[in-house]
Amino acid sequence: MHTFKFVRPPDSAAAIAMAARSKTAQQGADVRFIGGGTTLLDLMKLNVETPAQLVDVNRLPLGRIEAVPDGGLAIGATVRNSDLAHDPRVRRDYTVLSQAILAGASAQIRNMATTAGNLLQRTRCVYFRDTAMPCNKREPGTGCSAITGSNRMLAVLGTSDQCIATNPSDMCVAMAALEATVHVQGPKGKRAIPIGDFHLLPGNTPQRENVLEPGDLITHVTLPPPVAGSKQLYLKLRDRASYEFALASAAVVLTVAAGKVTRARIALGGVGTKPWRSPDAESALVGQSADAASFRKAADAAMRGAKPQSENGFKVELAKRCLAHALQTAAAS
Amino acid sequence: MSEDSSGPTKKPTRRTFLRATGSSAAAAIVAARVASPGRKTPSPGVDRPNIPGAVPVTLRINGKDHSLRVDPRTSLLDCLRETVALTGTKKGCDHGQCGACTVHVNGRRVLSCLSLAVMHDGEDITTVEGLGTPDSLHPMQAAFLARDAYQCGYCTSGQLMSAVALLKEPCGPDDAAVKELMSGNICRCGAYSNIVAAIQQVRKNA
Numbered sequence: 001m002h003t004f005k006f007v008r009p010p011d012s013a014a015a016i017a018m019a020a021r022s023k024t025a026q027q028g029a030d031v032r033f034i035g036g037g038t039t040l041l042d043l044m045k046l047n048v049e050t051p052a053q054l055v056d057v058n059r060l061p062l063g064r065i066e067a068v069p070d071g072g073l074a075i076g077a078t079v080r081n082s083d084l085a086h087d088p089r090v091r092r093d094y095t096v097l098s099q100a101i102l103a104g105a106s107a108q109i110r111n112m113a114t115t116a117g118n119l120l121q122r123t124r125c126v127y128f129r130d131t132a133m134p135c136n137k138r139e140p141g142t143g144c145s146a147i148t149g150s151n152r153m154l155a156v157l158g159t160s161d162q163c164i165a166t167n168p169s170d171m172c173v174a175m176a177a178l179e180a181t182v183h184v185q186g187p188k189g190k191r192a193i194p195i196g197d198f199h200l201l202p203g204n205t206p207q208r209e210n211v212l213e214p215g216d217l218i219t220h221v222t223l224p225p226p227v228a229g230s231k232q233l234y235l236k237l238r239d240r241a242s243y244e245f246a247l248a249s250a251a252v253v254l255t256v257a258a259g260k261v262t263r264a265r266i267a268l269g270g271v272g273t274k275p276w277r278s279p280d281a282e283s284a285l286v287g288q289s290a291d292a293a294s295f296r297k298a299a300d301a302a303m304r305g306a307k308p309q310s311e312n313g314f315k316v317e318l319a320k321r322c323l324a325h326a327l328q329t330a331a332a333s
Numbered sequence: 334m335s336e337d338s339s340g341p342t343k344k345p346t347r348r349t350f351l352r353a354t355g356s357s358a359a360a361a362i363v364a365a366r367v368a369s370p371g372r373k374t375p376s377p378g379v380d381r382p383n384i385p386g387a388v389p390v391t392l393r394i395n396g397k398d399h400s401l402r403v404d405p406r407t408s409l410l411d412c413l414r415e416t417v418a419l420t421g422t423k424k425g426c427d428h429g430q431c432g433a434c435t436v437h438v439n440g441r442r443v444l445s446c447l448s449l450a451v452m453h454d455g456e457d458i459t460t461v462e463g464l465g466t467p468d469s470l471h472p473m474q475a476a477f478l479a480r481d482a483y484q485c486g487y488c489t490s491g492q493l494m495s496a497v498a499l500l501k502e503p504c505g506p507d508d509a510a511v512k513e514l515m516s517g518n519i520c521r522c523g524a525y526s527n528i529v530a531a532i533q534q535v536r537k538n539a
Contacts, residue, residue, distance in 0.1 A: 006388060006405040006451050038447045041408070042428050054405075056452055082441075086503055106517020107502065108495065109429060111441045112448065242516035 002050045009055055012062070012185060012217055018055045020187045020215030027137060027207040033057045033217065035078055036112035038105075039122050047131050048138060057116075062219055065089070071225030077116035077218045081171065082107065084115060093226035096251050099234035100174035100269075106243050116218035119172060119182060119198065120210065123165035124245055125154060136162045137206040152311040153245065156319075158273035159307055163206030165273060167199065168245050173269035174234055176277040177251035180223050186216040195221075199274035227263065230255050231333050235326040236269070237318060246270030248319035250326040256290045261331075268302060271319045278302040281323065295327040296320070390454045394419065395463030403450050410434045412450035413460060421461035421490045425519070432518035435491040435498075436460050442498035444517075461490035464497065472538070473497050476531035484522035492518050496532045500539065508533065 009015040015033065022031035032051040034040055035058060043049040062077040065087050073089060084090055085101035101110065127133045127145035134142035146154055146164050155166045172195070180195045199210050212218075236249040249269035255262045264285040268276040281302035288294035299320035306316045387402045394417060401416055410427070413419045413436070422445060425433030429447040436445045437459040465471035470478070473496050483489045495518045504510050511529050520528065 001406045004405060006449070034449075034452070036447075037449065037452065038429055038444070041447050041449065045428065054449075058452060106432065107499070107514050108432060108435055108442050108444045108517045109447075112443050242513050 001044050002047065002052075004044075004051055005053045007053060007055050008059060009057075012060055012219065015055050015057055015060060016185060016187060016215045016217050018053065019217065022214040025212040025214050025216055026209060029214075031055060031214075033116075035114035035117040036080070036109075038109050038113045039117060039120070043122060043129070046129055048129060057217070062116075068222060073223045075115050075221045075223070077220055078114045080111055081105070081113045081115070081118060082110040084171075085110065094174075094178055094223055094232070096177060096232035096234045096253060097171070097174040097223075099232075100170040100236075100249075100251060103234060103236040103246075103249070104170035115171075115221055118169055119175075119218060119221070120212075121167070121169045121172075122209075124168050125165040126150060128165060137165055137202070137209075140205070140207050147309060150311065151309040153247070154309060154312055155273045156271050156306040156308050156312060156315050157268070157276055157303075158201045159309075160202045160204065160206070160273075162204055163202035163273065164309060165202070165206065166245075166270060167272060167274050168270075169275060170234070170236060170246065170249060170269055172199070172275035173249055173267045174251045175221065175223075176267035176275040177232075177253050177265045178223050179265065180221050182218060183220045183222065184212065184216045185219050186213060190219075192222075195275070196277050202273050227253065227255060230263070231330040233326050233330040233333070235322055235329070237322050238270075248315055248322040250319075250323040252323070252326045252330050254290075254327065254330045256331055259289055261285045261288055261290050261294065264298070266298070266302065266323065266327075268319055268323065271303075271306070271315050280304065285327075290331045292324070292328060295324040295331075298327065299323040388451055390451050392417075392450065392453055392456065392458050394458045395460060401450070405449065405451050407450045408446050409436070409438075409448040409450050409453060409458070410445035413445060413458070416450075419460050419462050423487055423490055425488070425491075430519070431488070431491075432495060433488050433491040435494040435518065437494060437498060440498075440501075442495050459494075461493055464493060471497065472535050473500075473531070476534045477528070480527045480531040480534060481524075482527040482531040483520075483524050488518060488520045488522075492520065492528055496528070496535070499532065500536065506536075511536075 019031045022029045031053045034054045034056050063079055064076045066074045068074045081101050085098045091098045125146055127135045128137050133145045136144050154164045175195050182193045182198045184191050200208055231254045234251045236246045238244040238246055246269045248271050251267045253265040264282045266278045266281045281298040284301040285298040302323055303316050303320050388405055389402050391400045403412055413422050422436055423433040425431035427446045429444050434445040435442050439457050465474050473493055499514050504514050508529050511532050
């Protein structure tokens, strides 16, 4: 691991000022905020990330879950994944989020990982993690080893000729279906970013994974008021039953009245280069009967435009079945 | 190494042998990396208070305060093993994939390999050495013995720390729930069913 200076800022303003000196807030940043460390330290040991300065945000007052006046919930940046998953309000009103978090990683990692850190979780693409191999995300312009290499775990939606890396988060998929908002404080002030706009597609700049600029500190995430009567579910399919990343997953928030779907929010994990909200699947479902045929049509719509690679073609059908099964199970709950 | 020089009849154990050879070799490598040109390489076992960039940190480990100076890169795991010489906590993958390094920080189980020692200034750390003693085992240690919940033992301290933390976490009554919450601790020997049995024994008697 490269040497670095470890700093603990007294407040958010100092943390922002320290990080604002970094050339970028994206891959290869000189200054990194450190929360749980479960992604960052792993990548620093691999020399994939080599920050000169680590700014410890763990003792900033960003660790609370609070009700907000509009009836929603504000989740602090440093709230641990386990605390978020077990919060009684989250379990009751945002079940899909609790389920998604508990489907990810291990109990130890969930005790460490933070809300903001999970939003910034990096891909598990083996070429990104191996500095001996070309990777456009790690070293722009060197090429994508995965397109002609081992790509069984990688994305089929939102890919480009430059990068097909999967976003590995479970939490973000549920937050996409819940239409969360990411709140950021930076050198130029505060801003609120809908989660759908927070992550970027790889395009020609796979090293840019989100809209953060140097000094931008995620302070909290807000969830809109719970949808009364909604049925929620997170379904994750993977190679082993626990402690494994998704091959395909689905987060669904469904409202059914008199046998018809009146509202649907759908997001997929394990198949996209970002947490994959599917407006096509949602509009295919609203107004339709809550039955297997409609759910399959919605799943087909969600995967329309999927671009399989040499080893991951199975993900297209797997993701469809995952979503159809999630919708069926949620509707019957 | 007084225990090694007590007489020709006393053979070195695997542990004392590794301590004598391994730690000096490791210290030499570390010294070579951190020593700048012209700096004297400290002898093995000698404190190195003037490592460039070293920072002070106080950890409360198993109820006892340790005021240390560490290179900021030091993981909590390496700090426990190399600086404080508590080698019960094991290094498996060093990348958060195996759970062998599991310890408790402020009563919650975490992976000490994916955490920096300096992040835990003033915090309470519990390692397997703080769980029980040979004369007075923690109930979970006794249950692991009774249920034969290990073979080679390398993952055992991590399994124990996870299992003890699990007792205070939301966990359903059945074996499947225990398996799910223990999935972050890999056992290469495959002692899983006995580990689950040991944990369930402690939960039933609690």
